[in-house]
Amino acid sequence: MRKEESTNAQNEAALIRNCGMAYALSVIGGRWKPNILYCLLKGKMRYNELRKAIDGVSERMLVAQLRELEEFGLVKRIIYPEVPPKVEYELTELGYSTEPMLNMMSDWGNKNREVSLL
């Protein structure tokens, strides 16, 4: 257990640090991240608004992916110290900078997905 066995998770982390593509995929990969990003591109939203806007997402995954986006610095979490609680999520500048990339991917997909379905 003490040995220098580099785990897969560690290798992945190293990859993400060193490779732009891996980093980009870690940011927009994951089942719900693109969807979250798209929602927030339209403006800040509350937790429950996101839940309703994103069809099928569970609380667990929504929180998890929001936290990851926060760690990566794409999303700001704004907590209003009230009762009942109110939390808003908003894109940072870095978050907004993903828009052209997201659009390009989406456009490429929409243009070409019919091709392989003929």
Added chain:
Amino acid sequence: MRKEESTNAQNEAALIRNCGMAYALSVIGGRWKPNILYCLLKGKMRYNELRKAIDGVSERMLVAQLRELEEFGLVKRIIYPEVPPKVEYELTELGYSTEPMLNMMSDWGNKNREVSLL
């Protein structure tokens, strides 16, 4: 068993058919696909050349992801009926059309990955 229970896999498949972003991610997602695509953008390669070029990939995963890329119509598999066997992989036009998207993602990643590591 006959019931209309839609599995996760089925839902995913439906998503991929209907959403450009999901389709794009299904094409370039996966641990090795971007790497494979980058290799093949430089020109056609044999199976073993790919193995050597892509550090750390197992035979199992290389074959699996090549097959997926083939299904999506991004990669052509060229079999030479010789002994010993010779197989080359080459991008289709659709495969080459991913280049701008891949570059954009890679560039975005390289530009921004330092940001979140400060």
Added chain:
DNA sequence: CAGTATCCGACATGATACTG
């Protein structure tokens, strides 16, 4: 309202041995 905690199954990936 905005989350946590817990459990669980499905799937992606890895390691290794074998084959036409």
Added chain:
DNA sequence: CAGTATCATGTCGGATACTG
């Protein structure tokens, strides 16, 4: 050379119940 077959493992994500 270019794969298959088999087994093992860990992570992702879903369902559900609970909480400050």
